[in-house]
Amino acid sequence: MPNNKIDHFAIGADTLEQGILALKTTLGVxxxxxxxxxxxxxxxCVMQSGNESFFELIAIDPDAPADPGRARWFTLxxxxxxxxxxERPRALCWVVGTDDLDAVIAASPVELGEVVLFTRGDRSWRLTVPKDGSLPMQGLLPAFIEWSPGPHPSTGQQDLGVTLEAVHLRYPDPAALSKTLVALGVDHLAQIHEGDMTLSFELNTPNGSVILD
Structure with missing residues (x-):
């Protein structure tokens, strides 16, 4: 079984400036x-979130080409x-790091998207990205990432006292969602609740306990 752990989680914003301002009020950083x-x-924007994971605030880059040639990730x-x-920054996606991405995909009962190779400097990573930019089960299922050898990127990021305490998944049929998470090998990484489809992140911050959804 692949070794799977939470790698990072993405909060979307209309602009990075909007997100930075809103999160300073909410998180205190x-x-x-x-x-x-x-x-x-x-x-x-990125920062450590504990246990070799990181918090990502992401937005469309206004200085980049308006059409990147494919649908942007995370439904942007x-x-x-x-x-x-x-309206405000929103929880979009959680990303699970794995040491065997091909095995995860082979065992998955749902379509996770194509595997796209990204590079930055001397690091590369393979990530599951649906071609249409959608998120499996509207973000309740994670994207999967496999990094090239080397220290986890979070080790080079700032630690501002924000840690991820839990990933919360709300779904009308918790048992069905749990079965899918078990098949993906990530059932130990999130808490499932009955309710309308909602992804949220519980954080410990300088402002205390915060839920981002």
Missing amino acids: DVPRGGKHDAMSTHN DDPVTQVRLL
């Missing part, structure tokens, strides 16, 4: 600027998502 994703025309091209992000 300024999320530091990260980098650009040329293949997706997006950019981000979806008009529904864009309207929601105008």
Whole structure:
């Protein structure tokens, strides 16, 4: 069985400036600027979130080509998502790191998307990305990532006292969702609750316990 753990989680924003300002109020920290994703025309801010994982604030990059040649990840091209992000930053996706991405895909009972290779400097990573930019089960199922050998990227990021305490998944049929998570080998990484489809992250922050959804 592959060794799977939470790698990072993505909070979407209409703009990085909007996200930074809103999260400073909510979390009590300024999320530091990260980098650009040329293949997706997006950019981000990142910080450590405990246990070799990181918090990612992501938005469409206004200085990048308007059409990257494919749908952006995390539903950022979806008009529904864009309207929601105008209101405030939103939880979009959780990403699970694995040491055997091919095995995860082979065992998956659902379509996770194509495997796309990304590079930045001397590091590369393979990530599951649906071609249409959608998220499996609207983000309740994670994306999967496999990094090239080397230290986890979070080790080079700032630790501002924000840690991920839990990933919460709400779904009308918890048993069915649990069965899928077991097949993916990630059932130990999230808490499932009955309710309307919702992804949220429980964080410990300088402002206390915070839920981002």
